[in-house]
Amino acid sequence: MSGHNKWSTIKRKKGAVDAKRGALFTKLIREITVAAKSGGDDVDANPRLRTAVLKAKAANMPNDNIERAIKKGSGNLDGVTYEEVRYEGYGPGGVAIMVDCITDNKNRTTPEIRTIFGKNGGNLGETGSVNYLFERKGMIIIEGGSVTEDEVMEMLLEYDIEDVKTEDDNIVITTGTEGYDEVSDFLMKKEYNFIMNQLTYVPMTTVELDEKKAQQCLRIIELLEDQDDTQEVYSNYDISDEIMAKLSE
Numbered sequence: 001m002s003g004h005n006k007w008s009t010i011k012r013k014k015g016a017v018d019a020k021r022g023a024l025f026t027k028l029i030r031e032i033t034v035a036a037k038s039g040g041d042d043v044d045a046n047p048r049l050r051t052a053v054l055k056a057k058a059a060n061m062p063n064d065n066i067e068r069a070i071k072k073g074s075g076n077l078d079g080v081t082y083e084e085v086r087y088e089g090y091g092p093g094g095v096a097i098m099v100d101c102i103t104d105n106k107n108r109t110t111p112e113i114r115t116i117f118g119k120n121g122g123n124l125g126e127t128g129s130v131n132y133l134f135e136r137k138g139m140i141i142i143e144g145g146s147v148t149e150d151e152v153m154e155m156l157l158e159y160d161i162e163d164v165k166t167e168d169d170n171i172v173i174t175t176g177t178e179g180y181d182e183v184s185d186f187l188m189k190k191e192y193n194f195i196m197n198q199l200t201y202v203p204m205t206t207v208e209l210d211e212k213k214a215q216q217c218l219r220i221i222e223l224l225e226d227q228d229d230t231q232e233v234y235s236n237y238d239i240s241d242e243i244m245a246k247l248s249e
Contacts, residue, residue: 023228028056029069030102031231034082036073043070047181051198058194080104085229087113088130092121092216093209095237096130098201103229112227120220133236134201137162138180143193144169159183170195174202203236214239215247 031052039046043053049070056066072078085106087099097117103109117124142152149166152173156164160179165172175183177199184197209217217237224233239247 023226024059025056025061025065026228027102027231028052028059028061029065030082030229032056032066032069033073034084034102036070037075037082041070041074041076047199051184054188054194054197085109086127086131087124088127089117089124090122090130091117091220091235091237093207093213093237095207095209095213095217095235096133096203097122097221097224098131098134098234099224099227099230100232100234101227101229102231109227109229112229113224116220116223116227120223121216122220131201133205134203134234136177137200137202138173138175138177138183139196139198139200139202140173140175140184140187141167141194141196142171142173142187143195144171146192147171147190156183156186159186200232201234203234206236206238208238208240209243211243211246214243218247 032049035046035049035052039048041049043050053066053070082102082104083106085101085103087101087110089097089099091097099113101109101113114124116122144166149164149171152171153164156173159175159182161173161175161183163172163174173183173187180199187194188197214237217235217239221233221235224230
């Protein structure tokens, strides 16, 4: 299992701990607020905001919360001022890790992220230390059962896609940044169940881990994801199915 396809692990973790919903809502509200501030409050004209709203709706966030976050971002309501910060570093086994945060206090967030790295076999690096190892891509994952890989391929023949494949019975579509919005909008009209539908960072190379390093790596990533200000964590680990099965027991 490669780092950019860690969605299945995270999906199990998030779904199993319903008490984390409040924390998830907080993260989503921050993303909506920043997206509205940076690109305007028109969901149709602001791709980042549209993606954030889709993620919020997928998490069953009430519409009132979504609308309030948009208004805060667009300046129609008073609210906290947020700052976007990216942290880059290495985890166990030399795995590259990028952490995107939205915070109202960088002086609080930075030492917390550094501590997570330092206490779990990693080290926080300088800006630019690992981001060159990743490419920006659109990734759409359709839950298995509603459509086949061949059907998706046929539907998207005239669209700008890079890859369509089946993983764990789900359909994974990869696009470039320019083709993502058009493909996403087309598939959204089909009303499939989406596990993931967003622009993300995909590693250009991966680092294969043994069982011990894999366990350590998944631990540091879980801690980073659970940090209050974290929005996304990207990594280039590669863990075999056999090792993942052992760690999941």
